[in-house]
Amino acid sequence: MSQVILSGIRATGRLHFGNFLGAVQNFVKFQEQIDATCMYFVADWHTLTTLKDPEVLRSNLIEMIKDYIAAGLDPNKSIIYTQSSIPEIAELALYLSMFQPINELNLIPTYKELVRKNPDQVSLGLLSYPILMAADILGPRATMIPVGEDQIPNVELARSLAQRFNRRFGEIFVIPEMMEQMIKVPGLDGNKMGKSDNNSIEIGAPMNIIGKLYMKKGITDPERKHLMDLGDPYNRCKSVYGIHELITQDEKDLRVIANKCMKAEISCVECKKILVESIAKILIPFQEKRKELTDKDDYVSEILYEGGKRARSIIAKTVAVVRDKMGIVLYS
């Protein structure tokens, strides 16, 4: 069976370094596999669960596609589209919802977290978020879903919905897998980098700003109060060493940084400087490419129309089978 790699990101704003490393860089790697169909989309319906300003949503979406392309996604190698261009996804979510116990939805950690933060803004759309996500995944019969760690429960739910449906109707859906190695990119405070957590690095930010942010807010080993205190990069420096570990290509360079920290031969400021240089190596080429796309909204629309058509023809085939299995006949 040929591979179908699929992933999406909500249009909540420009990408940050967490979703750039944790998700988009993997999207780009997979697109080089010749025997795989790669499908990457912006989950604009999912965005509506938290973002209410239509103008902001429209503009975020276009800017994010520019980020995708500048990061290396190639419309000739990947199908790039928006979720809402494919009404069959919403239709499939409706069919899938018939197989989904509500209790399980109440237990999804990302949902619980949002309920905890905003108990008075809990909509049905938010509760059923994972069902729509399952439709995103099962519609194109995706085999592999590259996402960050936080999305595991949602993908698990898609897997179990597919299994339930298949038990009832036969092998209609493919059971999607997750990547073996998922990463969690730490933010400035050492917790998972996230848009709404005030700890993220915007991938479009100038290098001097990124440098200042790390100098001011990047939390290093809290027990290394003086230069001569020995550091513990592995266990106590989640924010700065945590990123070194993810982006320093050469194992030897990484060990040198860790050893110097443990022997107090390098200060946290120096360590942050090295980090910002490594980040610059990744982000400057991205930013240069991104600048070329600034006023290319028409080009982005063309990519999305083309991608939307291709994705829709794939998804519509699955949904036609599902309709048939469930006894639905269209009379229009």
Ligand code: ADP
């Ligand atoms: P955010 O959590 O900032 O709102 P999104 O929910 O839009 O980010 O995430 C989009 C994709 O990026 C998902 O696959 C998610 O798992 C991944 N991702 C987001 N933040 C991180 C992070 N800090 N580390 C690794 N992956 C991440």
Ligand code: TRP
């Ligand atoms: N829930 C994902 C996130 O917050 C976005 C998403 C929606 C997604 N549908 C998907 C990711 C399907 C992978 C596959 O990042």
